[in-house]
Amino acid sequence: MEKDENKALEAFYKEIIQEAGLEEPSANFTTSVISKIQKDSQRARIFSYNPLIPSYVWWVSGVLLAVFFGYIFIEPKNLGSVNLPTWNFDFFNVDGLINMLNGFKLPDALMYGFLSLAIFFSVQVYLLKTHWNKQFNIE
Amino acid sequence: MSLQQDQYYIDKVIKGDTNAFSVLVDRYKHMVYTLAVRMVRNNEEAEEVAQDTFLKVYKALPGFKGDSKFSTWVYKIAYNRSLDYIKRLGRVPETTLIEEYAEHNKANLEDVMDQFEMDDRKYTLKKAMKKLPPDYATILTLHYFEELSLKEISKVMDASPDTLKVKLFRARKRLGGILKDKLQEKI
CATH class of the missing domain: 1.10.10.10 (Winged helix-like DNA-binding domain superfamily/Winged helix DNA-binding domain)
Incomplete structure (x- = not known):
């Protein structure tokens, strides 16, 4: 009995929902979709990735580098000694600088403050990166 | 609509024939739009969601494996897009915890x-x-x-x-x- 009633209800709901029918989208629905797709593919072409240095330049540079190092290792006799200029670095008083910082002690509070700032900064870098990635991500 | 009937157009779209996609849009736009209207409850917003659904379908088409019917796959995207839209606007999808209505005969x-x-x-x-x-x-x-x-x-x-x-x-x-x-x- 209950089964029959359930079947009758099934049939009833089917009938009324079929009667309600489907909603009608705007007349230019398909045209809009297709033009959006075409616009998107044009944009994709404009923003398509082009490397700053083309691959053939990398190949040529690689070959030149290989030739250069090959020449150095195979024919070292051909290379004369190179005289590098000598500079005097005495003006840079390292000992004096170390002595100046000798009595300096960083307060604990300041140290923890800097440490916390560094941690917050690292977290923020990650969060901002994720946020911007989402912003510029074209699904 | 069987998968075979859709597959011909799916293959054409994947090969780059954008116009073949219009056949698929025409085939499913009423159902997709109806689902969107009944979920977001606003005709203009539903139109936007439905168009967005087809854009997503177009982009994801090369990944369609044919494990289910094409229509089921399209409806799944439409359902998820509508849900996302509702959530993005901060409208909490209404659910019924207390059944205030009794089953009628x-x-x-x-x-x-x-x-x-x-x-x-x-x-x-x-x-x-x-x-x-x-x-x-x-x-x-x-x-x-x-x-x-x-x-x-x-x-x-x-x-x-x-x-x-x-x-x-x-x-x-x-x-x-x-x-x-x-x-x-x-x-």
Whole structure:
């Protein structure tokens, strides 16, 4: 009995929902979709990735580098000694600088403050990166 | 529509024929738009969601493996896009925890429907469908209009057939209740 009633209800709901029918989208629905797709593919072409240095330049540079190092290792006799200029670095008083910082002690509070700032900064870098990635991500 | 009938156009689209996609859009736009309207409950917003659904379908088409029917796959995208839209606007998808309506018997419901004039019936039914929570409206449309099985709907809505069976029962009760309320408003 209950089964029959359930079947009758099934049939009833089917009938009324079929009667309600489907909603009608705007007349230019398909045209809009297709033009959006075409616009998107044009944009994709404009923003398509082009490397700053083309691959053939990398190949040529690689070959030149290989030739250069090959020449150095195979024919070292051909290379004369190179005289590098000598500079005097005495003006840079390292000992004096170390002595100046000798009595300096960083307060604990300041140290923890800097440490916390560094941690917050690292977290923020990650969060901002994720946020911007989402912003510029074209699904 | 069988997968074979769609596959010809799917292959053409993947090969770069954008115009072949218009055949697929024409084939499914009514159902996708209906699902969107019944979920977001606003015609202009639903149009946007439905168009967005087809853009997503177009982009994801090369990844369509054919494990399910093409239509089921499209409806799944439409359902998820509508849900995302509702959530993005901060509208919490309504769910019913307390069932305020009792299941009506068929004779009772037929009486209710007979009270509406013919012209009024379709309009009232459409309005009643829009009043349902998004999940309920989706299940009823897919099950009774598109005649999808609960197993197929489970692929669209990502829920088990058992859960959907309960939801379908509740959705029917809710729709029956709304129709009765509409009749009382009219009287």
